[in-house]
Amino acid sequence: MNNLKVKTSYDQFAGSYHNYMDDSHNFWNKWLEYPHTIRFLNSQDLKDKNVLDLGCGSGRYTKEFVRLGAKVSGIDKSEKLIEIAERELPNVEFKVGSVEKLPYQNSSFDYVFSGLVIDYLPDLKKAFSEVCRVLKPGGSFLFSGHVPYSFLTTKVKGTEPQAFLLGNYFEEGKFEREWAPLNLKQIQYHHTFQTLVGALVQNNLYITEYLDMKPDEEAERSGLKDYYEAFMKPKFYLIKATKVITK
Numbered sequence: 001m002n003n004l005k006v007k008t009s010y011d012q013f014a015g016s017y018h019n020y021m022d023d024s025h026n027f028w029n030k031w032l033e034y035p036h037t038i039r040f041l042n043s044q045d046l047k048d049k050n051v052l053d054l055g056c057g058s059g060r061y062t063k064e065f066v067r068l069g070a071k072v073s074g075i076d077k078s079e080k081l082i083e084i085a086e087r088e089l090p091n092v093e094f095k096v097g098s099v100e101k102l103p104y105q106n107s108s109f110d111y112v113f114s115g116l117v118i119d120y121l122p123d124l125k126k127a128f129s130e131v132c133r134v135l136k137p138g139g140s141f142l143f144s145g146h147v148p149y150s151f152l153t154t155k156v157k158g159t160e161p162q163a164f165l166l167g168n169y170f171e172e173g174k175f176e177r178e179w180a181p182l183n184l185k186q187i188q189y190h191h192t193f194q195t196l197v198g199a200l201v202q203n204n205l206y207i208t209e210y211l212d213m214k215p216d217e218e219a220e221r222s223g224l225k226d227y228y229e230a231f232m233k234p235k236f237y238l239i240k241a242t243k244v245i246t247k
């Protein structure tokens with residue numbers, strides 16, 4: 001199994017990652033995370049709004065912002081994923097760059113969206129301060145991530161219903177995530193809810209919506225066994241946090 005840093009791994013596996021996110025056997029993204037996120041985006045007023053897709057990958061959600069009539073820009077650390085995004089959406093401006101140092105002016109965007117990127121960021125306070133800087137006052141940061149304990153659980157073999165062992169929730173920091181379908185291990189970061197919410201509040205970003213992604217009937221109809229795990233414990237959340245206007 002390959003053991004790689006974030007940028008290297010996404011550069012090396014860009015093509016397989018792009019295909020995997022849309023694979024009908026990929027319960028977690030295709031049947032759970034993607035439909036919830038799309039419903040969430042549809043509920044926002046995005047028409048003619050300036051939107052940044054932060055950590056846009058190969059542009060899975062950038063495409064939706066175009067469909068919803070937003071003026072969208074995309075940025076990601078991985079050159080190879082950006083190459084795919086540019087091929088798929090030639091009229092969108094994409095940049096290769098990092099969340100921690102965004103090449104945009106202060107107060108440029110009405111919305112910053114970030115799908116499944118938080119788990120790769122070692123310092124949320126620093127990252128969110130960049131998000132806050134590029135957001136207009138009153139603008140919103142929409143993001144999804146893995147619930148903090150989802151990577152801490154391991155399955156207990158031979159249990160029915162499936163039992164899970166929980167690791168130490170309070171031990172924050174780097175860990176190796178095994179991504180079996182892509183035969184890949186990646187470095188990711190575990191943050192508690194306290195760290196996550198604290199980093200938002202310290203940057204004047206106040207939570208206005210929170211969603212645990214619970215599988216629906218359509219997800220059950222996928223017939224995939226991961227449905228039963230997803231039904232018992234949340235894997236992903238979605239948060240909307242709004243930049244408070246300060247004097």
Ligand SMILES: C[S@@+](CC[C@H](N)C(=O)[O-])C[C@H]1O[C@@H](n2cnc3c(N)ncnc32)[C@H](O)[C@@H]1O
Pocket residue numbers: 006007010021054055056057058059060061075076077078081097098099100114115116117120121
């Ligand atoms: C799980 S993928 C999600 C991609 C896309 N948002 C989606 O939902 O399809 C995580 C993405 O975050 C990007 N990423 C991770 N750390 C980053 C950083 N510090 N700055 C910019 N992009 C980053 C990776 O290159 C990768 O494309």
